[in-house]
Amino acid sequence: MSPPVKSVPSDPALPPRADVVVIGGGISGVSAAWNLARHGASVALVEKGVIAGEQSSRNWGWCRRQNRDERELPLAILASQIWDTLAEETGADLGFRRTGLVYATDKETELAAWECWLGMARGYGMDSRMVTGAEVADLLPGNARTWKGGVHSPTDGRAEPALATPILAEAARKAGATIHQNCAAREIDFAAGRATGVVTEAGRIACDAVLVAGGAWAGMLLRHHGVKFLQASIQSTSFATGPGPEVTSGGVSMPDVTLRRRMDGGFTVGLSGFGTLHLSPRGALQARPFFPTWRTRRAKLRYRLGRSFFNGPDSLQRWGAESPSPFERVRVMDPVADPALVRRGVSELAAAYPALAGLGVARAWGGMVDCTPDGIPVIGPVENVPGLFVCAGHTGHGFGTGPAAGRLAAELIQGDKPSVDPRPFRHSRMTDGTDLGGMDLF
Ligand SMILES: Cc1cc2nc3c(=O)[nH]c(=O)nc-3n(C[C@H](O)[C@H](O)[C@H](O)COP(=O)(O)OP(=O)(O)OC[C@H]3O[C@@H](n4cnc5c(N)ncnc54)[C@H](O)[C@@H]3O)c2cc1C
Secondary structure, three states, X not given: OOOOOOOOOOOOOOOOEEEEEEEOOOHHHHHHHHHHHHOOOOEEEEOXXXXXXXXXXXOOOEEOOOOXXXXXXXXXXXXXXXXXXXXXXXXXXXXXXXXXXXXXXXXXXHHHHHHHHHHHHHHHOOOOEEEEHHHHHHHOOOOOOOOOEEEEEOOXXXXXXXXXXXXXXXXXXXXXXXXXXXOOEEEEEEEOOEEEEEEEOOEEEEEEEEEEOOHHHHHXXXXXXXXXXXXXXXXXXXXXXXXXXXXXXXXXXXXXXXXXXXXXXXXXXXXXXXEEXXXXXXXXXXXXXXXXXXXXXXXXXXXXXXXXXXXXXOOOOOOOOOOOOHHHHOOOOOOOOOHHHHHHHHHHHHHHOHHHOOOOOOEEEEEEEEEOOOOOOEEEEOOOOOOEEEEEOOOOOHHHHHHHHHHHHHHHHHOOOOOOOOHHHOHXXXXXXXXXXXXXXX
């Protein structure tokens, strides 16, 4: 069942031309469209389904800098500053609160990894600190488990996925962008090697720049045009409880389960690291660079051969500008929640928080996390294709960083000085032999 999401009106007619066409109405595309429009560009955003229909409404709502890869930390720090301003700038409450996050564990190896991360992060001014088991107990009243220790990031926060992206989309419209839902981009137009427009199911839009912000589908569209983009999707399961006692006002991560307080008084519960890998021909073709990550994650992965083999973002489909594309066949990718994982989450939650045991499951859903082999997104130009830009591959971290990722993409498109160093996010690392290593995913 899809999680709820605030609906956003569409603009009735496609413009024949825009400075920039943004493909994808998740938090990346919408934030980029907003930033572009308020800096004077004409922008059309096309979304095959509805604004925030996929990952951007299905996530846990954590806005964290804690445990970010060093290459991504400056982006997460910028995002956290932007989140502070969004309510005032948009005139609406996106649910952002700096309520703090606590990671608790009973594993020495995890504590050692967090300690090592903190050593690096202090150089960036992070105020997180390692905490003992007794301190974790103080920070998490009502938690019945005994923990060896943890890490506390007091100024990280949370926001509401049901609201944030739609509110940013409305802000983009107010700034002059047009938004077109149920309008898939079938192809990108090229002339003399540069991107010159987008062919949508409702017609063509000529433009100077195209931003592919298609989440899990970005790789499929890029590959259709011969642009390499290594991306794999992991299906994960989350659920929402009804309202309950406020055992935490922020987020708590335990080894197998996470919870985050929502504005409506319920909790969004995630199953950390658990997921299903859908087997596909594309997955087999690009398996090698993902191998190191798969090796660290495999204990919590299941495998499935299902419909996505034929119609998902990793399927091998062909299409043309004049016929329906795979993007129209799956308007909103709505994977089912894994019932075994929901049961496990319910029992882990009750074991950790007896006071939440009776809350039940108000709604459960699946979501496809789009991952790159090195665990950080691509944000920026496709170097050898003028006019073509990408903002995708956020690997389970992109809700919190979304406002900064969109800003960075807009700056790079408009030729402005980037707010953070864009080099770690360059597309060319997918093609120039860079060691993509592999790392932990959220
Ligand atoms: C279960 C789960 C938990 C998560 N928890 C967190 C968290 O707590 N914190 C965090 O920071 N991140 C989290 N994430 C990750 C975060 O949700 C994503 O990284 C982020 O939402 C990605 O945003 P996006 O805009 O890149 O992609 P999406 O939100 O997936 O949006 C892409 C959009 O593009 C559209 N599209 C694709 N192709 C086309 C086309 N050809 N034409 C038109 N439209 C197209 C799609 O329909 C989609 O709406 C989580 C993800 C999941 C699934």
